[in-house]
Amino acid sequence: MSLLKLRTIAIITVMIVILAVMPMFLSTYILTFLSLLLTYMIIAESYDMVGGLSGYMNLGHAVFFGISAYLFAVMVNYGINAYVAGITGVVGAVIFSLFISYPLFRLRGGYFAIASIAVDLFAMYLITNLRDITGGAHGITVPFRETVKIGYWLALAIAIGCVIHYYIIARSKFGLALASIKEDEEVAQHFGIALYKTKVKILVIGAFWTGLIGPVFMYSRTYITPSVVFGLDNALAPVIMALLGGSGLWYGPVFGAIILGIIQELLWVKIPYFHLFIYGLAMVLIGIVLPGGILRATYVRRIVERKR
Amino acid sequence: MKILECEHLTKRFGGLVAVDDVSFYINEGEILGLIGPNGSGKTTLFNLITGTYHGSPMNGTIKFYGREISREKPHNICKMGISRTFQLIKPFLNKTALQNVLVGIYFGRRDKVSEDAALPEAQNILDFVGLEKDKHNEIVANLPIIDRKRVEIARALGTKPKLLLLDEPMSGMNVQEITQFSDLICQIRDSKITVFMIEHVMRAIMDLSDRVIVLNYGKKIAEGHPKEITSNKKVVEAYLGEAEW
Numbered sequence: 001m002s003l004l005k006l007r008t009i010a011i012i013t014v015m016i017v018i019l020a021v022m023p024m025f026l027s028t029y030i031l032t033f034l035s036l037l038l039t040y041m042i043i044a045e046s047y048d049m050v051g052g053l054s055g056y057m058n059l060g061h062a063v064f065f066g067i068s069a070y071l072f073a074v075m076v077n078y079g080i081n082a083y084v085a086g087i088t089g090v091v092g093a094v095i096f097s098l099f100i101s102y103p104l105f106r107l108r109g110g111y112f113a114i115a116s117i118a119v120d121l122f123a124m125y126l127i128t129n130l131r132d133i134t135g136g137a138h139g140i141t142v143p144f145r146e147t148v149k150i151g152y153w154l155a156l157a158i159a160i161g162c163v164i165h166y167y168i169i170a171r172s173k174f175g176l177a178l179a180s181i182k183e184d185e186e187v188a189q190h191f192g193i194a195l196y197k198t199k200v201k202i203l204v205i206g207a208f209w210t211g212l213i214g215p216v217f218m219y220s221r222t223y224i225t226p227s228v229v230f231g232l233d234n235a236l237a238p239v240i241m242a243l244l245g246g247s248g249l250w251y252g253p254v255f256g257a258i259i260l261g262i263i264q265e266l267l268w269v270k271i272p273y274f275h276l277f278i279y280g281l282a283m284v285l286i287g288i289v290l291p292g293g294i295l296r297a298t299y300v301r302r303i304v305e306r307k308r
Numbered sequence: 309m310k311i312l313e314c315e316h317l318t319k320r321f322g323g324l325v326a327v328d329d330v331s332f333y334i335n336e337g338e339i340l341g342l343i344g345p346n347g348s349g350k351t352t353l354f355n356l357i358t359g360t361y362h363g364s365p366m367n368g369t370i371k372f373y374g375r376e377i378s379r380e381k382p383h384n385i386c387k388m389g390i391s392r393t394f395q396l397i398k399p400f401l402n403k404t405a406l407q408n409v410l411v412g413i414y415f416g417r418r419d420k421v422s423e424d425a426a427l428p429e430a431q432n433i434l435d436f437v438g439l440e441k442d443k444h445n446e447i448v449a450n451l452p453i454i455d456r457k458r459v460e461i462a463r464a465l466g467t468k469p470k471l472l473l474l475d476e477p478m479s480g481m482n483v484q485e486i487t488q489f490s491d492l493i494c495q496i497r498d499s500k501i502t503v504f505m506i507e508h509v510m511r512a513i514m515d516l517s518d519r520v521i522v523l524n525y526g527k528k529i530a531e532g533h534p535k536e537i538t539s540n541k542k543v544v545e546a547y548l549g550e551a552e553w
Contacts (some may be wrong), residue, residue: 176411
């Protein structure tokens with residue numbers, strides 16, 4: 001058992017080291033793409049903390065990403081130190097999640113999902129129309145150079161932290177409380193689980209990790225528009241990635257993000273916006289063929305279990 | 309000593325008065341039975357006590373150890389020491405039997421339980437309710453109904469309740485299973501947990517209960533020793549209809 005654990009830890013360490021030294025050898029294009037993949041991973045993983053563990057499908061998860069990115073960009077443009085701006089972005093996302101959790105968590109199931117997407121669109125239109133501060137639909141830029149490598153490292157660090165945190169939560173008492181809420185809220189409350197508190201806590205944690213990657217994304221991209229960060233495809237992407245990989249498994253959203261990220265990148269060159277069609281198709285196919293995601297499919301499970 | 313005292317409880321759903329001015333008490337250490345025809349408000353009464361309708365209006369007072377609890381949230385009521393099972397049993401189907409009990413142990417108590425202490429305790433509780441050892445780590449969805457009912461009771465016991473509300477624990481059971489569960493309920497009472505149970509299986513409730521309350525159309529129509537209840541004219545009428553001759 002401990003030998004197996006040791007081996008797992010060794011493999012993971014080697015993988016992390018390889019990922020960490022990659023910027024020394026790879027072209028800027030590949031590196032930018034990998035950073036994007038990592039960003040997707042973090043957003044999908046932090047979405048799945050809420051969606052997969054507590055069962056609340058938050059279609060507006062991108063709002064935390066967008067808010068932290070925009071806060072960061074606006075503050076940098078006002079000449080504030082980048083670290084301070086980044087931290088403010090995270091804090092802003094967390095406070096915003098606290099603020100919207102009160103109305104949102106009075107709703108359940110599909111109503112919650114619809115209301116959450118409304119929050120995302122509300123933020124998008126708000127930022128589009130605050131033209132003097134945010135640059136409106138034209139987007140906003142930050143004056144950084146040579147950002148690709150550092151952006152990649154930051155994204156890698158955040159991704160590792162996020163995945164580990166997901167893993168820990170899923171196995172903790174807190175994770176058991178979330179699982180009970182996912183199974184049956186009405187019953188869970190009769191066994192001492194404070195529903196509202198538990199749900200807010202996981203939403204805030206999800207907002208925190210997404211809030212962390214927002215400024216990093218802004219920093220390495222140096223240019224964003226409201227529709228890039230808040231847009232519908234960005235709001236739906238984490239949900240579909242998580243569902244495709246296996247919602248509720250710590251490695252599910254990571255896997256889904258890699259697959260859909262690669263498909264999107266390949267299609268983007270040849271048929272722009274065709275990836276949206278793929279998202280829709282993926283969602284339909286998951287529903288029909290793989291309700292638990294790829295990693296829960298029987299033949300995949302068999303391989304994983306044989307290795308154990 | 310009275311563990312629970314309810315006075316003038318009334319609960320309306322629109323025009324329907326589900327529980328109508330019901331007053332009763334439960335003595336510490338007894339088994340109190342609750343019977344009545346379908347739709348007479350038994351489960352509603354349970355829901356009132358455990359705070360299911362928290363936030364929606366009701367009349368009357370519920371006192372647990374002398375403390376008013378009718379405004380408390382369900383999770384607080386659970387932590388105070390009132391736990392329950394559901395009529396249509398609702399264990400967490402995608403979790404193992406052990407995890408179900410652990411939910412009760414971790415969250416349903418006022419004092420925090422460490423993970424090392426919780427696991428053996430959960431196993432003890434599952435043994436106590438009679439679930440075989442090899443089923444402890446089985447996903448509940450794979451267990452037969454009778455074992456799910458055991459898990460349902462075990463989860464409630466995990467919260468270390470002082471008062472346990474059982475909502476028709478024996479419905480749909482055969483004679484042998486009823487005997488097993490009757491023994492289990494006696495053992496629960498012997499471990500110093502007061503039991504308040506709804507049951508339609510008359511043999512069981514008449515054997516087990518120290519006292520019985522009868523509801524009909526939301527009103528309490530009788531209360532007393534099981535023997536008095538069975539010969540009570542009102543009760544017989546409620547179940548069988550009025551004699552017309």
